[in-house]
Amino acid sequence: MKRSVFWALVRKDLYLMRGIIIMMIVVGLVAFFVTGFGNVGLAIGGLVFLTANIAGGIFMAMGMLIGERKEMARAFALSLPISGHGYDRAKLTAGYLAYLIPWVLITGVVLWEFLRPHSGAQRGMVVYAVILQGFALAMYSVLLAALFGVTSDGMGALVIIGSNILFSLFMMKLNQPEIAGPLRTDHIAWTPFAQRMLIGELIAIALSAAIALFVMSRRRDHI
Amino acid sequence: MNDVAHNAFALRGVTKAFRHFKLDDLSLELPMGQIMGMVGPNGAGKSTTIRLLIGLLAPEAGTVELMGRRIPAQMADAKRDVAFVSDDMRLYGLARLDWHMRFVASIFPDWDERYAQKLLKHFNLRPDQYVKGLSRGEHVKALLLLALARRPRLLVLDEPTSGLDPVARHELLSELMEIVRDESRSILFSSHNTQDVERICDQIAFIDRGKLVDARDKESFLERWRRLSLDIPAGVALPRLKDVVDLTLGERLAILTTDRYEPALHGALEKCGARVTDVQRMSLEEIFVASVMRSRVEVQS
Numbered sequence: 027m028k029r030s031v032f033w034a035l036v037r038k039d040l041y042l043m044r045g046i047i048i049m050m051i052v053v054g055l056v057a058f059f060v061t062g063f064g065n066v067g068l069a070i071g072g073l074v075f076l077t078a079n080i081a082g083g084i085f086m087a088m089g090m091l092i093g094e095r096k097e098m099a100r101a102f103a104l105s106l107p108i109s110g111h112g113y114d115r116a117k118l119t120a121g122y123l124a125y126l127i128p129w130v131l132i133t134g135v136v137l138w139e140f141l142r143p144h145s146g147a148q149r150g151m152v153v154y155a156v157i158l159q160g161f162a163l164a165m166y167s168v169l170l171a172a173l174f175g176v177t178s179d180g181m182g183a184l185v186i187i188g189s190n191i192l193f194s195l196f197m198m199k200l201n202q203p204e205i206a207g208p209l210r211t212d213h214i215a216w217t218p219f220a221q222r223m224l225i226g227e228l229i230a231i232a233l234s235a236a237i238a239l240f241v242m243s244r245r246r247d248h249i
Numbered sequence: 250m251n252d253v254a255h256n257a258f259a260l261r262g263v264t265k266a267f268r269h270f271k272l273d274d275l276s277l278e279l280p281m282g283q284i285m286g287m288v289g290p291n292g293a294g295k296s297t298t299i300r301l302l303i304g305l306l307a308p309e310a311g312t313v314e315l316m317g318r319r320i321p322a323q324m325a326d327a328k329r330d331v332a333f334v335s336d337d338m339r340l341y342g343l344a345r346l347d348w349h350m351r352f353v354a355s356i357f358p359d360w361d362e363r364y365a366q367k368l369l370k371h372f373n374l375r376p377d378q379y380v381k382g383l384s385r386g387e388h389v390k391a392l393l394l395l396a397l398a399r400r401p402r403l404l405v406l407d408e409p410t411s412g413l414d415p416v417a418r419h420e421l422l423s424e425l426m427e428i429v430r431d432e433s434r435s436i437l438f439s440s441h442n443t444q445d446v447e448r449i450c451d452q453i454a455f456i457d458r459g460k461l462v463d464a465r466d467k468e469s470f471l472e473r474w475r476r477l478s479l480d481i482p483a484g485v486a487l488p489r490l491k492d493v494v495d496l497t498l499g500e501r502l503a504i505l506t507t508d509r510y511e512p513a514l515h516g517a518l519e520k521c522g523a524r525v526t527d528v529q530r531m532s533l534e535e536i537f538v539a540s541v542m543r544s545r546v547e548v549q550s
Contacts, residue, residue: 031325034356041348042341098339102392104305105333106356109325246307246321249300 031108032116038103039120040127043086050082050128058136062147079132079159080193083125083166084186090121091173092182101249110248114174118238121170125163133159150211153220154200160227161196164234165189171234175241255317257281257403257435258302263311265301272297272459274311279452281402282432284425286446286467287439288537289456295439296335298456299407302437303333316403329357332396335407339388342381346374346391350398357399365398372420386417393421397428404428404436410445418445425449443534453533455540462544467533474536475510477518478527479503485522490514494543506531506539 040047057078060071094100104113136159139145140152172185200206200223208215259278264271272294279285289295300306301313304324313320318327340349354360369376372390374383383391389409396404406425410418426449428434440446446453447467454464463470481487481503487496492509503523507514515525531539 031356034352038341038352042343045343097342098337099341101305101333101335101338102340105303105328105338105396106353107325107328110304110321112325247305249305 031106032112032119035103035106035108035113035116036120036123039090039117040124043089043120043124046082046086046089047124047128050078051131053078053082054128054132055135058132058139076158076162076197079129079162080165080190082128083162083169084189086124087121087166087169087173088182088186090117090124091170092179095177096179104248110245111242113248114242114245115239118170118174118235118242122167122235125166125170129159129163148210148212150209150213150215152214153216154206154209157200157220157223157227160224161193161200164227164230165193167231167234171238171241174238255281256314257283257316258437259312259314260298260302261312261314263298263301263308263313265297265306265308267297270294270297270459272301275456275459275461276311277454277461277464279435279437281435283452284429284436284438284450285452285454286450287437287454287456288441288443288446288533289439290441290541293441293456294459295441295456296337296407297459299333299335299405299437299439303328303331303405330402331405332399332401332403333405333407334389334392334396334409336389336409336411338392340380340391340395342379344380345376346378346380346383347376349380349391349395350376353395353399359400361398361400364400365394368394368397368424371424385412386414389413389421390417393424397424402434404434406436406438408439408441410440410442422449443532443537447533455537457541457544458548460544460548462540470533470536471530473510474506474508474531474539476529476531476535477505477507477514477525478529479505479518480524480526482522487518487521487523490517494539502526508536508540 054075057071057074061068061075063071094103104110108116133155136155137152140147140149140155169185169189173182176182176185205217205219208217209220257279261276263275264273266272270292275294275298277298287295287298297306301308302315302320304313304315304321304327307321315324315327316330318324320327350365354362372387372394374387374390374394380388380391389412393409410421413421422445425436425438429436429449436449438446438450451467452464453467453470455462479502481498481501483501487503492507493505494508495506497504518525
């Protein structure tokens, strides 16, 4: 019974987020396809690809947490036979799954394109793509955890602004010639910077998930 | 769990403090099969009490039992038998009503589809309607449909009629009267509308400023409270009488309100020189106002 309620709530969130999930997949894949058309295609496609990844995540986290609170649908969900903590865990699980579905698909297609023989793409870009996608996932994870912790719209807006600034700084760093240069070759090079970035991203994901779980476990009032 | 072995709910010494409000040492219980109306002005603590009962809030002191289970520790189990609807609760705007019905049905094995279809017709709701397009009254009806078709043993309604037009209110109360016919089911109904409460409830609790003012069965309220009109000749002063809640003195006439009316009171008053000219039963609203005013005076003094 409890298990079925948990998964029913997860399915509920995936259903309600289906529009954003489909949008992220379609826009992300089309944008990636466009990057293959010269420098202009790369610039436009790259920008749209990043927007789909990052903005999609922000809309998703906002819709699932802030939107539910504002819509006052949380009380309805909490009237179902699940504990407050159980509900939060279902929400967190749905939050990760909703983002991972398009993320895995898009990342898979991108890596397959870079790695498949005769694709014409620079194989070294695999590292660039992994770091970029890893950052998008880490940022989403931090955003999700932060929005779990905040209860006011103002704080929610601050979290979103903060994550946008963080992303801009990350992109500035990643595109510096001494960092991006070695990645834009046919040789896959896991440079020290790439390794540090990946480890940092993994730590950010693990830490933010742990913090979200900790915040939930301390919560006594659920509305 | 045996149906009759426990109360539908029991709150004992429950305290919950917020920045500007405190629910203080509240004790209240409802036996299975009864309907309780919780009446109080806005901000009295009705919603807080219900949220504590459902486990949405955790008490700072005291114990909460719902369907024989401790809250919040066993709230998931307890809520299998409980449906809860509040006036500030909303469904998911981007989903249709039939999606909500399938969603709730997938969780509750006792979901009664035939009853759900009957309520759809009765409430004049369309299953293919998106929730964001529902009016306030339709939204409340949709919430009630989802709550009632679960066939809960305890139905908790927090101000369900507020904001409803008279026709929708009548439909809702009629549906609740139908449920009440099944004696194994209980209802907790909070409202500041005493007429609604008087119509369907058999237990009544008055709550004000975070405190329980009085709680007993409706008949006992209505039987015990009376308003007496007195004729007091000049020069006669009434002594302090027991069980007098309020005494309003005019030049010769006085209005006395008592919460323990007995015919013997007539004799006591006549001994003092006053003559009882009229005895009036009081409506629940009048009883509620008199109870709250007395409670506030007691707190202040």
